[in-house]
Structure formats: structure tokens, C-alpha cells
Amino acid sequence: MHIREIVLEGFKSYATRTTVGPFDEHFNAITGLNGSGKSNILDSICFVMGITSLSQVRAQALSDFIYKQGTAGVTRASVSIMFDNRNKEQAPDGYKMFDELTVTRIVESNKSKYLLNGKNATQSAIHDLFKSVSLNVNNPRFLILQGQVTKVSKSKPQEILGLIEEAAGTRMYDQKKAEALKTIAKKDDKLKEIRTTIDTDITPTINKLQQDEQNYKMYTELKKRYKLVNDQLIAYEYWQLITSVKQTETDVENMELQTNQCQKRNGLITDEIQQIHSEVKIIEKERNENVGNEVSELQTVYDKQLIELRNLTNDNDRVSKQLTQYKQQLTDSEQQHKQLTNSIEQLEKDIDSSREELGELDKKVLTDTEHVKQLQRRHEAVSTGTAVVGSSSQAVSGPNDDSRLTNKEKLDKYKEQRGEVSTKIKQLQQRIDHSSGELKKLRTEQKSLTSKQGSYSTMHTEFDKKKSTLNQCEKDLAKLQFDVERLKQYRTDVRNDDENMARDQNRLQQMKRQNHQLDFQYTNPTPNFDRTKHVHGLVATLFNINDKKYAQALELAAGGKLFNVVVDTDETSKLLFKYGDLKKRITFAPLNRISSNLIPKNKIESARRELGDSNAIFLAKDLVKYDHSKYETLMNYVFGSTIICSTSAIAQRVAFDEKLGLNAMAITLDGDIYNPAGILSGGDRSGANRGPTLLEIVAEMNQLEEHIRQYNTNNRQELTKLERDYVQYQNLQQQIDSLTNEMQLLELKLAQNDEHRLQTEITTLEQQELNNKQDLDTQRNEEKILNEKINDLEKLFKNEGEAKKKELAEIEQLMKKAEKQVDLSRKYSRDMQTHIKDLEMQLDTQRTELDTLTSDMNTLRSTIETCTQSLNDGIETLSNKQIEVDELLANLQTKRSRLTEYNNRIHSLHQKEQQLIKERREIELQLEKNKHSIVDLQNIVKESARRRQLIIDKHGRWIEEEKEKFGIPGGQYDFASMNITKMQKDAKDDKEKVTKMSKHVDERAMTLLEQKRAMYKQLLTKQKKVLKDKANIERVVAEWDKKKQEALRIAWHRVNKSFGEIFSTLLHNANAKLTSLNGHYDTERAPKDLVLTGLEIKVQFGSLWKETLDELSGGQRSLAGLSLVLALLQYSPAPLYILDEVDAALDMSHTQNIGLVIRKSFRNAQFIIVSLKDGMFSNANVLFTTKFVNGISTVSRAENVPNKKNKDK
Known part of the structure; x- marks a missing residue:
């Protein structure tokens, strides 16, 4: 099957209907300038084959296939490919009866439609048609794009091995192996499921059923025992009902007799109550006539007088409070008067003291002024020569410091001090000698005591240890630097924080409620x-x-x-x-x-x-x-x-x-x-x-x-730290207190010890001796310093002229200091005068305040006398009013007593009436109670009869037969000898056990046990079968692995052979092969049991094999990659191959060789090649040239006649 003709209309750059063809059945080439539409022809082929990844054909959406995306008046794109299907060996499955196949794809309004020989077809049907002849457009091995050759040349060994596996078709083995491994995993899961079922379901269930079997037997025995006891209790209940009916009938007769008696008493009580009502009316009439109006009138007068008494009391209280306030004000004023008086006295003392101090300052000013004058006279005398330089008679006496003394005065002073120091040195030396002698005596005595007593050293050692421990604790305490007041403050702060936080939280919650949005x-x-x-x-x-x-x-x-x-x-x-x-x-x-x-x-x-x-x-x-x-x-x-x-x-x-x-x-x-x-x-x-x-x-x-x-965060963290430190502080403080007490006890013991007394005396003498020696060293140093000063002054006096200059300079220095002192003393005097004036002003102000306060105190005393007199008058008026109120109250109480007598008589009669009413109510209640009791007893009789009948209905047969035996002593129903309470308890317990066991006892346990045992055997059989199936699958997988390796070796051998031949054709005097990654074997030397993990490309130039492809040029690497791709295509041929500028990186000679390889090695396949190089399309039988004219791509066709003839030959 090969392409004969392609018709494009509105597809990408082909706006108008364009027919490309007829194609040669072997070698076709497409050339043209960049952007002229040559690659769009290849895209159209992929488009018709139903490619799903649009990016591979340079599109993002279906609209990208339409000329200018439908914006230029063209709204649909259509591509039709006519295939020559006369070669039935290459014809797709199911279509061998057709000599010609036409596949059309149309895109319009973002919708795609397929036609096969003019009839609608699905995309999957188109995919299946092309897949049956190895043309899978979504995994296109027949399509070699620009850059794919370079990618192959840079592939890793595992990737090259993957290409061989794909060509050999062993990927199907891997898929089947993966499915087999999944099956094995399912078998393992099934085994686990069976084991789990046996361990968690079957075995525990069998154990449980065996236990249920035992429980069922116990349940049967318990039911029999319960029935026997229950029958005896039913008989007892029946017998009790007959006995109780007789007693109930007797109780009804007694209740009716009691009812008749109560009715008679009820009539007598009614008569007595009417008699009481008559007596009460008589007494009330007599009370109203004698005392009723008088009490109300007296009560009105008494209430008025009582109000007046309260008003007088309130007035007196008000005046008393005012008097107290005035007295308190007077007391405060007297206290203030006393304070002002003391303050005035203190100011007067301060003024007197300041004036005395001012006098002393004035004297100091005069003294300092006189001192300045003396220095001036001394300076004048020394300058004119009328005074002897350094003469003590001319010295000016001043302060005790040396800065005001002349050199002669200094010399005399230093000699006097040296004499005093010499005397101290002698005294200190005598003390040292005396203490040394005493120490020798005491140490001798201590040695004699040490040999007799040994406890002192022990106590002293213990004392030293405790002292050391105490010092360490005190150091730790000082290092801790704990402040108890700081802890208290932080506790207070945290409490305040808690209060503030609670307040803020309440406020925050309130705001959140108010602003719920x-x-x-x-x-x-x-x-x-x-x-x-x-x-x-x-x-x-x-x-x-x-x-x-x-x-x-x-x-x-x-x-x-x-x-x-x-x-x-x-x-x-x-x-x-x-x-x-x-x-x-x-x-x-x-x-x-x-x-x-x-x-x-x-x-x-x-x-x-x-x-x-x-x-x-x-x-x-x-x-x-x-x-x-x-x-x-x-x-x-x-x-x-x-x-x-x-x-x-x-x-x-x-x-x-x-x-x-x-x-x-x-x-x-x-x-x-x-x-x-x-x-x-x-x-x-x-x-x-x-x-x-x-x-x-x-x-x-x-x-x-x-x-x-x-x-x-803030205070709470610091408080936590302080609390920890406080615990440590308390521990240290307790240790210090304990050690201090222990040391005090040891000190007392040591003080009573002779050795300690001697040691104390020795220590004291040693300390005294040490102090004396230190004082001696100090005095000797002082004596040395004085000698140096005396020697310096004596040397100074040897040169009189020099001494005179020095003395004048010294006097001038003293004069400057003295003048400064005079200025300072005068300043102090002026400041003191200002201070005295301020004190005198304060004194005047406080005297004025004292006079004002004295006047206010006199006014308060007068007011207090007036209030006192007013209060006394009010008290007298209140006393008289109280007498009147008391007399009214006595008279009122007398009248009330008589009224109370009448009321008591009436109250007594009412109480008697209430008692009779209460008795009548109780009788009526008893009558009602008797009435209900009679009804209840009659109901009990009826209920007993009903219950008897129920028992007879339920257990009538054996009740009727056995009822004559109920209650007969010595018989089966001797109720007197039975412990009915215990029987009822046992019956109740047995019933609970039966009920409880009935919920758990499975009466089908025997049957279920046999069923579970059969299921257990069945699961064991299934387990053996699954293990057998798993072993078979593992065996088959091992066979598949072996077949895969054999297929790979065959594919490796054939591809390797074609690889070398094609490479030597493309590059003369060169060879290439694929070697294994593990061991670097080629197909001739590879062991039979070799498992391929990767393949490497090796290239030979002359007799030298290159270690890596990095040693090759870019063109040579591209030829190696292209050779491998063509070798793979030759191993698993397809009827059609498309190459898109694979020769871009090659020179002209290599490009021409590629054409030769295609002619030589692929005689039964149709090639459509896009190229820009003449060396490539010069070998093609048909050459298509694309041009871009007025925004539309056009195609022209030319036949390569010489090549056509060569091919025919």
C-alpha cells in the first residue's frame, strides 16, 4: 500500500484545491524555499492518519489547520489521500478486497469528520486501519523529523536498547510479563486472604462453636431446673391467692362497721360548732360596748405624740452633730495653732542661729582680711631686706596645711613630727617584744593540753567545714541576687495583669458580639x-x-x-x-x-x-x-x-x-x-x-x-523565673540559718574548752603582734619621709638668695589663696543675709496666720456655747414630752389588756372550733379512705380471681390435677417447709441466666460447626491450587524472559548487520556496530546467556575503533544516528516512510549517499522526503517543488527520468 495522490483544500497555506501527485511508489522528494508549504504536505498526511498531538504538526487547535484560521473567507480544511492497495501483501486487514483506498478528513467549526472511500468513519477505525500496516501516527516510527537523528546519536545505552526492543516487538513480552506479575501479586493477596480467613475467621469460629456446644448443654440443664422451681412458685402463688381472698372478705366487713361509727360522730361535731358560733357573737358585742372605741382613740393620740417625740429627738441629734463638728473644728484649729506656734518658735531659733552664723562669717572675713595684710607685710619685709629669710618670728600663721607655711615653719614642723614618730617606734617595738614572750608561754601550754585532749581538733575541723559551707552558701546567695520585694511586686503585677487581661477579654468578646459581621x-x-x-x-x-x-x-x-x-x-x-x-x-x-x-x-x-x-x-x-x-x-x-x-x-x-x-x-x-x-x-x-x-x-x-x-508573655515569664529563684533562695537561706545555729553551738562548746581558750588568746596576740608590726613599718616609712623632707629643706637654706626668691614666690602664692578665701567668705556672708531675710518674711506670714486662726478659734468657742445651750433646752423639752408619751402608753396598755381578755376568750372558742373542724375533716377523710379501701379490697378480690383464672388458663391442666395437694404437709407442695424467698431468688437468677444465655447460645452450633469444618477443608484445597497456579505463572514468566532475550539477540544481530552496511555506504572506509554495555560484546562474541542491559554505538575509521562518539564530528555523529534509524526501519519495515530534512546537518556527498541507501536497502517501501539539497532529491524518481504565490502555496511536479530508467533496469 502506497500513496498515489493527495488533495488539499483550505488546509494551512493551501487555500484553494491543490492536488499533489501522482506519487512514485518508491522514492519521492519535496523541495522549496522556507515557508513555501513543503512541510505542510507532511502535516496533511499525519492529519489524515488522525494524529492526536496537534503540537507535532505545529497546531494548537483544530482551527489552526484552516487557511489563516478561517479569517480569509475559507471556513473549512479538507485533505484526501488516495492509496494504491493493489499489493495485497501490504494491504491493511479487512481491506484487501479494495485496489484503491481514499481517506478524507474535514475540519469545520472546530469539529472533525473522517471519510473512508466516501463513507463516514470514526477516528478509531482510521487508527486501526493504519496500525494494521505499521503506520501508528501517534507513535510514528515511519516518520523521521529534523533533529530526531541527532537525538538518536546522543541516546543513552538503555535508550538504544529500547529502540531494539521496540523494533523486535519484545515490548509485548514486557507488557505480558507485567500482567503476569500483577497476577502473581493477586495470587499472593489471595493466599494472604485465605490465611487471614483461616486465622481470623475459620479457626476462631470453630473454637467458638465448640464452646457454644458446651454452653448449649449447660443451657438445657438450666432450663429444666428453672421449670421445676417455677412450677412450685406458680402453685404457691395460686394457693396464696385463695388464702388471701378469704382474709380480704373479712377486712371488708370490718371496714363497713367502722364507717357507720364515723358518720354518727360527724353529726355531733356539727352541732358543737354551731353552739361555738353563738357564744362568739355574744362576747364580741360585749367587747365593742366596753373598750373597743377607747383603744382606737388613745392609739391615735399616742401616734401623734410619738411623732412629736421623734421630731424632737431628730432636732437634738442634729444639734449634737453640729456641736461635735464645731468641737472637731476647734480641736483641728488648736492643733494647727500649736503647729504654727512651734513653727514660729523654730523660725525664731533659725533666725537667731543664722544671725550667729552670720557673725561668725563676718569674723571669718575679718580674719581672712587680716591674714592677707600679714602676708602683704611679710612680702614687703622680705623684699626690702628688713626681715630675715626663713625667720620664724616673721612667719604668718594660717591654716594647718603646709600650703600656708614658709619653708622655715615647715622645717620646724617636720622636726617636731619626727620626734613624735621616733617615740611611737620605740613604744611599738616594746609591745612586739612583750607579745612575742607571751606567745611562747601560751604555745607551750597549748602543746601540753593537746596531748591530753583530742576533741578540740575534731570540733575545730567540723567548725571550719561548716564555716566553709556557710561561706559557699552566702556566696551562692549573693550570686543569686534575689530580691523578695521584687518577687512581691511581680506577683502584684501579674495579678493586676490577670485582672486587666480579664477586663480586656470581656471587652474584646463584647466588641465581637456587637460587631458579629x-x-x-x-x-x-x-x-x-x-x-x-x-x-x-x-x-x-x-x-x-x-x-x-x-x-x-x-x-x-x-x-x-x-x-x-x-x-x-x-x-x-x-x-x-x-x-x-x-x-x-x-x-x-x-x-x-x-x-x-x-x-x-x-x-x-x-x-x-x-x-x-x-x-x-x-x-x-x-x-x-x-x-x-x-x-x-x-x-x-x-x-x-x-x-x-x-x-x-x-x-x-x-x-x-x-x-x-x-x-x-x-x-x-x-x-x-x-x-x-x-x-x-x-x-x-x-x-x-x-x-x-x-x-x-x-x-x-x-x-x-x-x-x-x-x-x-512579659511579667509572667519573669515571675516564673523569680519563683524558681525563690525556691533556691529559700533553700539557701534555710541552709545558712541551720549552719549559723550549728556554728553558734560549736562556738559555745569551743569557748568552754581550755584548748580553744588558749587558741583564742594566741590568735588575739598574733593579730595584735601583726598589727603592731604593720604600725611599726608604717611609722618607719613616715620617719623616712620626714627625714627626706628635712634634708631637702636644710639643703635649700644653704643658698640664701635662692631661698629669698623661693620664699617670695611662696608668699605670693599664699596671698592669692588668702584673697580667694576672703572673696568666698564675703559671698557666704551675703548668702546668709539673704537667707535671714527669707526666714523673717516667713515669720511675719506665719504670725499673721496665727492671729487669724486665734480669731477663728474664739468665734468657734462662742458658737459651741450657743449650740450647747440650745442642746440642753432641747433635752429638757424632750424629757417632758417623753413623760407625756409614757403616761399615754400606760393608759393605752391598760385598755389593751381588757381588750386582750375579750380577744383571748374569742380566740379560745375559735381554737376549739378549729379542733372540731379538724376532727370532722379527719373523719371525712377516714370515711373517704374507707370507701376507697373497700373498693380496693373488692378490686383485690376481683384481681385475685382474675389472676387465679389466668393461672388456670395458662397452667390449667396440671393446676387442676395438683391443686388438692397445695399446702399439704410432707407433700411435693409443702409450702411451709419451703424457703419461698430463696426459691424466688434462685428462680430469678436462673431466669436471668437462661435469658442471658438464650441471647448467646446458638442452637445451630452443631450444624454450623460441621459447616465451618467443611469450609476449612475447602480453603486448604484452594490454597494448594493458588500455590500451584503461582508456580506455573512464575515458570511461564521465566520462559518469556528467555524468549525475549532470544528475540533481542536476533534483532541485535540483524540491526547490527544493517547498521554497519548502511554506515559504510554513507561514509566510505568506515564501519559501525552496536556493542553490549555489560562486557562490551558485539553480536559475534556475545555469550549465549548474556542479558542485555544497554547498547553502545561504536564507529571504526580504517582499522581504529573510536571509544566514544564524542571523538566524531557533528556530521559523522548524524550519519551514525541516521544509519541506526534506517537499520531499525529495515528490520521492521513499513509501507511508507516520511523524512523531514534529516540531511540538514550533512554535506552534499553524504546527502547523495543517503539517496543511494534508500534505493538500495528499501526497495519495497515508499519514501517521501523533504529536503533542500540537490544531492538528496537528485536520486528521487519524482520531485515536488512548492512555492508561495500571493499568500497561497502551490505545488509543481517533475519526474527524474534517468533515475526512473535506472530503477526500471
């Missing part, structure tokens, strides 16, 4: 749904505003987007819509889908410069804080296209002024909106009654949540 409620749409990852919350909760003044404008800018729910992807929103159980309408904002129209920053900066104010406008997005890594796109979407303006005039320009270049939505701080579309909205939104905006509420809620998080 901010709460997004949903259920997890899938198990293990990660809420924090997929759902971020409402837009309003994902940012904070920088300043509250922008809250209203930002809320208007965001609008309804504030309530959008932000999710990570649109898939999450779909899940929530479908399975989230949403309670209200929700708009989702998926982060992977939202987009925005962000205003560029350079436009905003330019507008600011135009407006001349950097704070006039802001991009809304720049006024909020958010997580830039997560929500940058979201904030651009919500706020990126809105401008917030400071005034309405600026907002108007932002929205409408073309010069600013913004033309964006503008919102003022007051909430006025300017839309570039010409819509304005706004009004007064800043009234006093306006509550907080939604964003202000969200900001407050975020702040509360942040506070709650801080409460749980």
Missing part, C-alpha cells in the same frame, strides 16, 4: 483542613490604620471589600462554597486570583509637586500597615487605586484635573467622594453623634488582642 463562621470542608494556612479572615482584620483621622476615608475607599473573606486560592473558596456550611452570603478574595490597578508612585509625587504640598494627597495603601510578604497584592486590590485628600478642593482636582494626571477616585478626610466618572457623594459625617468607624473598632480589637498576648 467581622466574624466569619464556617465548618471544615475537608478532614484535616488547615484553617491558618487556607483562610486568612476578613479584609478589615488584616491591616491597621496609621492614624485614626484617616479611618473614615479609608473605610469609604475599601467599601464592601472590607467584608471580603481572604483565602489562599480559588480552590479553597470553591470548597468553602460547597462544603463550608456558610450561614450567609460571602464574597471571597483568593490571593492567587485578585488583580489591581495600582497608581504609580511617580504620578503621585508629580501631583504633589504640582499641588505644592507633600501632605496634600496620599495613596490609600500608604496609610495602612500590613504584612507586605503576604498581602501586598491584596492591599493593591483594596486601596491601590484610591487617593486620600486633605481638602475637597484638592480632591476635586485629583478626580477631574487633567494637569495632575491622576483622574482617580478621591476621598476627603470628612468622607466626601469624588469619582472621575462625574459622581459626587458625601455630606456631614463628622457630627458629635457619630460613633467609631469600623476600622477604628478593628484597630481597638487588634490592640486588645495585642495587650492580651503581652499579658501572657
Whole structure:
């Protein structure tokens, strides 16, 4: 079967009907300039064969096959291929009866249609037709495209082996092997299932059924025992019913007699009650005539007097409180008077003290001035020579420091000090000698005691250990640096934090309830749904505003987007819509889908410069804080296209002024909106009654949540650390206290020890000796320093002239210091004078206050006397009124006593009446009770008769036969000798056991046991069969592997032979072969049991075999790859081969050789080759040339007559 003719109409660049053909049955070539439509002919062949991967034919959709995608008036694409089917050996299965086959494919309106010999056909039918002749367009071995040869030359050994397997058809073996391995896995699963069934079902069931068999036998025995006891209890019940009926009839007769007696007593009680009513009326009439009106009149007078008494009492209390307040004010004034007096006395003392100090300062000024004058006179005397340089008679006395002394005075002073130091040195040396002698005596005595007593060293060692431990504990305690007050403070702080946190949590919950629209409620749409990852919350909760003044404008800018729910992807929103159980309408904002129209920053900066104010406008997005890594796109979407303006005039320009270049939505701080579309909205939104905006509420809620998080972190962590340190502190403190107490006890014991006493004395003397030696060294150093100073001064006096200059300089220095001291003393004097004036002013002020306070105190005393007199008068009036009230109360109580007597008599009669009424009620109750009891007893008789009848109906046969034996002593039904209670309990227990066992006992256990045993044998048989089948499958797989290797070796041998021949034809004096990856064998030397894991291409030039293809040029590698491809095609031939510019990388000689190879090696196949090189299509029998004319491809045909003749020959 080969192509005879192709007809294209509207296909890609072939706008009009174009016929390509007739094709030569062997070798055809297509050439033409790039873009002229030559590859479109090859695409048309694949198109008709039903290729499914459109990208391989350079298309994305079916419309791409139509000329200019249907935009040039051509609305459909059609390709028809006529096949010559006269060679029946190559004819497809099922179509050998046709000498000619025409396959057509039409694309129109994105729909595809196939025709086979003019009749409609399915795509699968077309695929099957071409597959039957090895033309599978979706795995096209017959189609060799540009670049495929290079790919083969660069293939890995495993990929080359895969090409051999595909050519040999062993891929079918691999498929069958995979299916066999799946079957083996199923067999293994079946074996596991059988073993599991035996282990978990059959064996436990058999064991259970055996146990059920035993239980069934126990159940039968228990039922028999229960029936025997139950029959005896039924007989007892029947006998009890007969006995109880007789007793019930007697009780009914007694009850009727009691009823008659109660009715008679009830009539007598009624008569007595009527008699009591008559007596009560008589007593009430007598009471009203004698005392009734008098008591009410006296009660009215008494109430009025009592009110007056209360008013007088309240007045006296008020005056008493005022008096107390005045007295308290007087006490406070007296206290203040005392404090002012003390303050005045203290000020007077301070003034006197300051004046004395001022006098001392004035004296100091005079003394310092005199000292300056003395220095001036001394300086003048030394300068004129009237005074001896260094003479002590001319020395000026001043302060004790050496800075005011002359050199002569210094020399005298140093010599005097040296004498004192020498005396101290002698005294210290005597003390050291005396202590050394004492130490020798004490140490001698200590040695004698040490030999007699040994406990001291032990106690001393223990004392030293405890002291060392105590020092270590004190160091640890100091290192701990624990502050108890700090712990108390942190405990208080944490309690305060807990209270504040509870308050903030309550506030937060209240705000959430009040603003429920901010709460997004949903259920997890899938198990293990990660809420924090997929759902971020409402837009309003994902940012904070920088300043509250922008809250209203930002809320208007965001609008309804504030309530959008932000999710990570649109898939999450779909899940929530479908399975989230949403309670209200929700708009989702998926982060992977939202987009925005962000205003560029350079436009905003330019507008600011135009407006001349950097704070006039802001991009809304720049006024909020958010997580830039997560929500940058979201904030651009919500706020990126809105401008917030400071005034309405600026907002108007932002929205409408073309010069600013913004033309964006503008919102003022007051909430006025300017839309570039010409819509304005706004009004007064800043009234006093306006509550907080939604964003202000969200900001407050975020702040509360942040506070709650801080409460749980800051102080609580520090408190936890302090609590741990406190435990350590307590342990250390306890150790220190314990060690201190123990050391004190040891010190007491040591103090009572003679050896310790000696040691203490020795230690004291050693310390004294050490101190004396240190003092001695100090004094000797001091003596040395004084000697050096004396020697320096004596050397100084040897040169008188030099001494005079030095003394003058020294006096001048002293004069400067003295003058400074005079100035300082005068300053102190002036400051003291100012201080005294301030104290005198305070004294005057406080004396004035004291006079005012004294006047106020006199006024208070006068007021207190007046209030006291008024209170005394009120008390006297109150006393007189109290006497009147008491007399009225006595008279009222007398009248009330008489009234009480009448009332008591009436009350006594009422009590008697109540008792009679109570008795009558009890009698009536008893009558009613008797009536019901008689009915109940009669019902009991009826019920007993009914129950007897039921027993007879249920057990009538044996009851009628045995009832004469019931209750007879010594018989089967001797109820007197039976323990009925125990029998009832046993019967109850047996019944429960029977009932319980009846639920679990399987009466079919015997039958089921045999069935399970049979099933067990059947499963063992199945298990043996499955094992046998598995072994057979494994044997077959091993045979398939062996056959596959044999087929591969045959294919390897044949392809290898063709590979070498074709390569030597394409490249003279060269050879090529395929060697195995494991062992590098060729087909001649390979062992029979070799399992191929990969094949490598080896190339020979002359007598030298190249190790790798990297040593070859690009053209040589392409020839090797093409040779292998042609060898594979020759091993498994198809009726048609298509080559698309496979010679692009080859030179002309190699291209011509390819044509020769095709002519020589593929005599029974049709080749259609696209090439641009003459060497290729010069060997073709028919040459098609494509041209692109006026936007449409055309095709011309030419026959290569010489080649045609050569072929015929």
C-alpha cells in the first residue's frame, strides 16, 4: 500500500484545491524555499492518519489547520489521500478486497469528520486501519523529523536498547510479563486472604462453636431446673391467692362497721360548732360596748405624740452633730495653732542661729582680711631686706596645711613630727617584744593540753567545714541576687495583669458580639483542613490604620471589600462554597486570583509637586500597615487605586484635573467622594453623634488582642523565673540559718574548752603582734619621709638668695589663696543675709496666720456655747414630752389588756372550733379512705380471681390435677417447709441466666460447626491450587524472559548487520556496530546467556575503533544516528516512510549517499522526503517543488527520468 495522490483544500497555506501527485511508489522528494508549504504536505498526511498531538504538526487547535484560521473567507480544511492497495501483501486487514483506498478528513467549526472511500468513519477505525500496516501516527516510527537523528546519536545505552526492543516487538513480552506479575501479586493477596480467613475467621469460629456446644448443654440443664422451681412458685402463688381472698372478705366487713361509727360522730361535731358560733357573737358585742372605741382613740393620740417625740429627738441629734463638728473644728484649729506656734518658735531659733552664723562669717572675713595684710607685710619685709629669710618670728600663721607655711615653719614642723614618730617606734617595738614572750608561754601550754585532749581538733575541723559551707552558701546567695520585694511586686503585677487581661477579654468578646459581621463562621470542608494556612479572615482584620483621622476615608475607599473573606486560592473558596456550611452570603478574595490597578508612585509625587504640598494627597495603601510578604497584592486590590485628600478642593482636582494626571477616585478626610466618572457623594459625617468607624473598632480589637498576648508573655515569664529563684533562695537561706545555729553551738562548746581558750588568746596576740608590726613599718616609712623632707629643706637654706626668691614666690602664692578665701567668705556672708531675710518674711506670714486662726478659734468657742445651750433646752423639752408619751402608753396598755381578755376568750372558742373542724375533716377523710379501701379490697378480690383464672388458663391442666395437694404437709407442695424467698431468688437468677444465655447460645452450633469444618477443608484445597497456579505463572514468566532475550539477540544481530552496511555506504572506509554495555560484546562474541542491559554505538575509521562518539564530528555523529534509524526501519519495515530534512546537518556527498541507501536497502517501501539539497532529491524518481504565490502555496511536479530508467533496469 502506497500513496498515489493527495488533495488539499483550505488546509494551512493551501487555500484553494491543490492536488499533489501522482506519487512514485518508491522514492519521492519535496523541495522549496522556507515557508513555501513543503512541510505542510507532511502535516496533511499525519492529519489524515488522525494524529492526536496537534503540537507535532505545529497546531494548537483544530482551527489552526484552516487557511489563516478561517479569517480569509475559507471556513473549512479538507485533505484526501488516495492509496494504491493493489499489493495485497501490504494491504491493511479487512481491506484487501479494495485496489484503491481514499481517506478524507474535514475540519469545520472546530469539529472533525473522517471519510473512508466516501463513507463516514470514526477516528478509531482510521487508527486501526493504519496500525494494521505499521503506520501508528501517534507513535510514528515511519516518520523521521529534523533533529530526531541527532537525538538518536546522543541516546543513552538503555535508550538504544529500547529502540531494539521496540523494533523486535519484545515490548509485548514486557507488557505480558507485567500482567503476569500483577497476577502473581493477586495470587499472593489471595493466599494472604485465605490465611487471614483461616486465622481470623475459620479457626476462631470453630473454637467458638465448640464452646457454644458446651454452653448449649449447660443451657438445657438450666432450663429444666428453672421449670421445676417455677412450677412450685406458680402453685404457691395460686394457693396464696385463695388464702388471701378469704382474709380480704373479712377486712371488708370490718371496714363497713367502722364507717357507720364515723358518720354518727360527724353529726355531733356539727352541732358543737354551731353552739361555738353563738357564744362568739355574744362576747364580741360585749367587747365593742366596753373598750373597743377607747383603744382606737388613745392609739391615735399616742401616734401623734410619738411623732412629736421623734421630731424632737431628730432636732437634738442634729444639734449634737453640729456641736461635735464645731468641737472637731476647734480641736483641728488648736492643733494647727500649736503647729504654727512651734513653727514660729523654730523660725525664731533659725533666725537667731543664722544671725550667729552670720557673725561668725563676718569674723571669718575679718580674719581672712587680716591674714592677707600679714602676708602683704611679710612680702614687703622680705623684699626690702628688713626681715630675715626663713625667720620664724616673721612667719604668718594660717591654716594647718603646709600650703600656708614658709619653708622655715615647715622645717620646724617636720622636726617636731619626727620626734613624735621616733617615740611611737620605740613604744611599738616594746609591745612586739612583750607579745612575742607571751606567745611562747601560751604555745607551750597549748602543746601540753593537746596531748591530753583530742576533741578540740575534731570540733575545730567540723567548725571550719561548716564555716566553709556557710561561706559557699552566702556566696551562692549573693550570686543569686534575689530580691523578695521584687518577687512581691511581680506577683502584684501579674495579678493586676490577670485582672486587666480579664477586663480586656470581656471587652474584646463584647466588641465581637456587637460587631458579629467581622466574624466569619464556617465548618471544615475537608478532614484535616488547615484553617491558618487556607483562610486568612476578613479584609478589615488584616491591616491597621496609621492614624485614626484617616479611618473614615479609608473605610469609604475599601467599601464592601472590607467584608471580603481572604483565602489562599480559588480552590479553597470553591470548597468553602460547597462544603463550608456558610450561614450567609460571602464574597471571597483568593490571593492567587485578585488583580489591581495600582497608581504609580511617580504620578503621585508629580501631583504633589504640582499641588505644592507633600501632605496634600496620599495613596490609600500608604496609610495602612500590613504584612507586605503576604498581602501586598491584596492591599493593591483594596486601596491601590484610591487617593486620600486633605481638602475637597484638592480632591476635586485629583478626580477631574487633567494637569495632575491622576483622574482617580478621591476621598476627603470628612468622607466626601469624588469619582472621575462625574459622581459626587458625601455630606456631614463628622457630627458629635457619630460613633467609631469600623476600622477604628478593628484597630481597638487588634490592640486588645495585642495587650492580651503581652499579658501572657512579659511579667509572667519573669515571675516564673523569680519563683524558681525563690525556691533556691529559700533553700539557701534555710541552709545558712541551720549552719549559723550549728556554728553558734560549736562556738559555745569551743569557748568552754581550755584548748580553744588558749587558741583564742594566741590568735588575739598574733593579730595584735601583726598589727603592731604593720604600725611599726608604717611609722618607719613616715620617719623616712620626714627625714627626706628635712634634708631637702636644710639643703635649700644653704643658698640664701635662692631661698629669698623661693620664699617670695611662696608668699605670693599664699596671698592669692588668702584673697580667694576672703572673696568666698564675703559671698557666704551675703548668702546668709539673704537667707535671714527669707526666714523673717516667713515669720511675719506665719504670725499673721496665727492671729487669724486665734480669731477663728474664739468665734468657734462662742458658737459651741450657743449650740450647747440650745442642746440642753432641747433635752429638757424632750424629757417632758417623753413623760407625756409614757403616761399615754400606760393608759393605752391598760385598755389593751381588757381588750386582750375579750380577744383571748374569742380566740379560745375559735381554737376549739378549729379542733372540731379538724376532727370532722379527719373523719371525712377516714370515711373517704374507707370507701376507697373497700373498693380496693373488692378490686383485690376481683384481681385475685382474675389472676387465679389466668393461672388456670395458662397452667390449667396440671393446676387442676395438683391443686388438692397445695399446702399439704410432707407433700411435693409443702409450702411451709419451703424457703419461698430463696426459691424466688434462685428462680430469678436462673431466669436471668437462661435469658442471658438464650441471647448467646446458638442452637445451630452443631450444624454450623460441621459447616465451618467443611469450609476449612475447602480453603486448604484452594490454597494448594493458588500455590500451584503461582508456580506455573512464575515458570511461564521465566520462559518469556528467555524468549525475549532470544528475540533481542536476533534483532541485535540483524540491526547490527544493517547498521554497519548502511554506515559504510554513507561514509566510505568506515564501519559501525552496536556493542553490549555489560562486557562490551558485539553480536559475534556475545555469550549465549548474556542479558542485555544497554547498547553502545561504536564507529571504526580504517582499522581504529573510536571509544566514544564524542571523538566524531557533528556530521559523522548524524550519519551514525541516521544509519541506526534506517537499520531499525529495515528490520521492521513499513509501507511508507516520511523524512523531514534529516540531511540538514550533512554535506552534499553524504546527502547523495543517503539517496543511494534508500534505493538500495528499501526497495519495497515508499519514501517521501523533504529536503533542500540537490544531492538528496537528485536520486528521487519524482520531485515536488512548492512555492508561495500571493499568500497561497502551490505545488509543481517533475519526474527524474534517468533515475526512473535506472530503477526500471
